[in-house]
Amino acid sequence: MPGVGLSAGLRALLASRVGLATTGHNITNANTPGYSRQAVDLSASRPVLSSGILVGNGVSATSVRRTVDALLQRRLLTQTSVQGRLESRFTTLSEIEALMQEPDGNSLGAQLDGFFTSVSSLSTNSSDSILRTGMINNAVQLTSQFNQLAGSLSSIRADTATEVAIRVDEVNDLAREISSLNSEIASARAAGLNPNDISDRRDVAINELANLVDIDTKEDQTGAVRVLVDGSTLVSATQYHNLTSRLDGNDEIELRISGAAITMNPNGGVLGGLVAVSRDTIPQLSSQLDLLAQNIIREVNRVHSEGIPASGPYTSLTGGSLFTDTDKDGSFRDELLSNAGLPTEVVSGELYVSITDKSTGELTKSKISISKTHTTVGDFLDSLSSIPNLSADIDGLGRIQIVADAGFGFDFGRRLDPNPDNIGSFGGGRASLGTAAAEPFALSNGDTLTLNSGATPISITFNSADFAQISEATAEEMAAVINADSDVIATGMKASAVNGQLVMQTLGSGSSESFDLTGGTSLAALGWSALSGSTISGHDTSVDVSITGSYTGKNNDVYTFRPVGDGTVGTTPGLSVDVFDSAGQRVATLDIGDTYVPGTDLQVAQGVSVSFGLGDLSGTNNDAMSLDVISDADTSDALLAVGVGSFFTGTGASDIAVLDGIEADPELIASSLSGFDGDNQILLELLDLENIQIAELGSASLSEFYGEIVGQTGFDTASTVDALDANDALIQSLEQRQEQVSGVNVDEELVNLLEFEQSFQAASRFINVLNDLNDELLSLL
Amino acid sequence: MPLRISTASNYQRVLSSIRLNLSQLVTSQQQVSTGRRILRPSDDPSGTARVLSFNRQIAGTERFIGAIGLGRSVVDTGAVALETGSGILAEVRQNLIQGMNGTLSSQDREAIANEVELLRAEMLGTANTQSGERSLFGGTKAGDSPWIEQVIGGVSRAIYTGNDEEQRIRIGNGVEIAITVSGQDAFAKNEGAGPIYSGLTGVGQGLTGDEGQGYEYLTVRHDGTSSATLASSGIALVSGGAGDTLLGDNTLTIDATAGTVQLGTGPVLTIPAVGSGDLADFTVANELGGELHLDFSAFGGADFTGTVSGAGSVSIDGSSFTAINFAEGDLELIHPESGNTLHFDMAGIKRAGVELVTFGGKVNIFDALQGIVDDLRNGDNLSQPELTDRLGIWLTEVDRGHNNLLVSLGSLGSRSERMTKTEDKLEGVQLQLESLRSEEQDVDISEAALDLARAQQSLELAQASGARLLQTNLLNFLR
16 A cells, blocks of 8 residues: 555655656757647546555656647648748849839939930030940940840759759758657557657758748658658658759750759749749849840841941941751752741732942932742842842852942932932833833734934834744833834834833934834823824923922821823913822822923922923823832832841840940931931931830830839839738747647746746655655554 | 637637738838839729820820920021021112112112121021021921022022922821921012013013012113104204114104203103214104204204104123014013013003012012112113112012011910910820829828838737737647
């Protein structure tokens, strides 16, 4: 009986000591991160049978356990991953945000403003060389800002990859730690022990891992935890795998478990954030900057390529784009122009080329047709080279090179030809007879045309062989047949095709020049039946035509001028000139009869004016001249694509630059539309670019689109900050709840300490009492 | 059951509330010290978008204001030049009116001619005014002097090498304003009408239209006088008619009863008395002043009516002459150097002389001044009334030129005014935009200061309450 009591007392002492030790452990670990409060489980010891009754045998400490809420821990794990992702995203985004230097700094937007402002300044005095240099400087600043932004973005992206590699190492360290803790826990458990502190350490490691990458955890019966990342096992019950990162062919970060075939796409954690930033955020921003740069390049070049430098038309130009030998047969020439690797698209359209004779100032306009599906690079070069005094070729680097003959200059402007009557078919000095109608002419095989040039009779026969389709003969084909006739050559005559009309002329000028239209079976088809037998004479005074103004119409057109009636300008009452557009609609009737003072300007239409000098016009002989009125000298966008007459070069934000030639010589800024040094029309049109809505930018203007880029970055950053704040609050509340369960309250532990101290003292007193009882008994002996 | 609060979380809570309040304090302080509410786009993305849009608009407005500033100096320089020109022309007009005074001696006129010549040079300088390196009156040909002098057919003419365009600048979205007037408009506005003849010789305008600008002198020369019937009256031509200037057919009427002689419809004169000094060389003139010298020494004293004809030739360049066919109604003469083409009706020619033909409305002011100089020097030996007539023609041209110059000056003035108004308006817009941007981007200072004070106070409270909380510990009471 006393033995029972003593052992109960002993147990009570021991249990109190366990309690005291645990409380001490709690107090000392009150500030240890990840420490879970431990509690001692006390229970009454098995009673002993004494004298036929069960007697209580005191207390025993059955276990020391952690107080944890597993569900809460799991929630925390998830939010920790979210936190990791948001934090790494925020770091990168705020770095990008700082790059933009908005809204106050030396930003791209400010540079864009600066560029347009320098254009505006130059437009107030387009021949001022200082202002010209100013525009170049501003353009260079704009391009280098683009380059710098693009460069910084790609270096941020590279830094991201480096950081991913460092984080992957951390992941691997943690995986190893978890794995080794797993084994320790399993072996402790197998020995029936409760490895509380080791479990705490593992929880801390798992939490750290969750901050790096989003994970799934599963605890098995042995107490070991399996860790899964994106469905792949990183840590199993007994071992761990290494995570590896590398850059793939597209410079994108690729994560996989070492040796595994499939790549992983973590969504959460620092890694998830870094991968997302590197894979989506930065490339998206880069491509938007590229888009902005491309549109600036394209729109500025489109306007600039139709201008003329202050120093006059170009004598030679080299394109800014490289041709690509798409089919790799060693030659560029057989590639379609639209498929020759040029940075912008070539569509079907027309290109007007103006050649200026520098000594006389005479302007000749030529038109090249370009088909998206048929025109090859070779065709394009040949068309350019077929223009008199111009030649085009490809240089060693694969760029187009256009050169004018000495004494000539070329440009792609849309200015009006001041004197479009190049062959003198409109009141010129030559004896001239044109057809009333334009091609096609319904000839039949063997049709003839007979003339008398002086005393020489000329007979021309039109044979099917000379025509693609003789019933639809073109003026060009007919002129070729006529000009091949030896009598025509011998008597100094010539046929020409003017805007689809056939014109028969003497080569000489003056009233002594004449020829007779004597007949032939082709007259009906040519509309000359009524003129059969008439004599066509030249004039001593040719009508001087002078075109002024600039065309304001929206579409390219051809104005054809035809006199109504026969007579002398400014003399014959009722004499007038009708002007038709290419659709055959009359756009103006100009009275040049007796009330007209020769040489006075008359309005035609759409900003075009004309004056006629003294001389004779003949409606009967179908005098006519045609004037190209151009609103877009390059509807094919071929110039833009080959980079001829460019201001900017490059394909995106990283390589946008001012064309070398222009940077070196600001005089080459094609500021003028008319070719006069004080004309600033091109600059004014450049200014308009600031506000035009561009379809490629989602119908935003350049600055609006830029604003969207900045706004988007700001919004991304702000929403990350907001999410971070919200998540912080959530984590805090979860942590608080966890602290409620697992945290150590020193006051509470002090109370526990007193409690265990007192129970120890009580147990000691109990033993003392038992001892006294024993002594009492022993003294009886 | 009350919440369990762990000691660590107690510390944590105090720490985080201090942190939060501190960060608020720092933010407030930053806002107050920079005056900015938005320091980076993420501070307020939609606000940033608006600020950016304001930035662009403000830059655009500044750009227009800058362009107006640069442009207006050009407009004003042009206006000053035209004002100078207007003053010159007023002076020319004064001189011209003085020169038309019949009492002037040729020396006096020469002095006036010299004065006008100087004024012309001054006018040319004005028309070639440059601002910076740019000519103000050359249209869009800005590099060279637009007006150059060339001697054409012995006459110094001013040739315009500029164009009719205007230099324009942009002073608003899609709003352009011209900052120059073309030299053509200011100094040589083309208001073409038909040519004007001074009417000296009686030559008329032909049937066909004429083409050209400036003016030409048609030299009508007297080559000889003939009269088949005159001999019967005893009157003879003096020196075979060499000194005569009459041309065409003129009726000579002698009324013996009245003792008068009349040529055509010219003045009726008294036949000189025998013994008078001019008996052997008496001059009669027709209605245009074409003179016929007659020798009355052998005059028979009978009435006489007969035709006296003057043959002549004409030239537009003063060197190549064409014999006059008085039946010609449309003689074409082209000046070989200036290219001016004129058609003349010869039927009315009655005297020799130099006919001034101006292309009305197409004479530039410099050529008009040159004409004045030449005519004041009277190289054509005109009589005073003829000279006055001619100078009258020039006066009309000078007045026309002056009017056009004033119209150009007026349009420069109104442009300058419009630019000023636009600038004022833009500056107003600018202010408004800046205040809108400031509203968006800047902190309300009073509010920010209040926020700062509040943040400071809450931080202090957090610190104080934290200190109290942390001091409370059971250990303090356990002995």
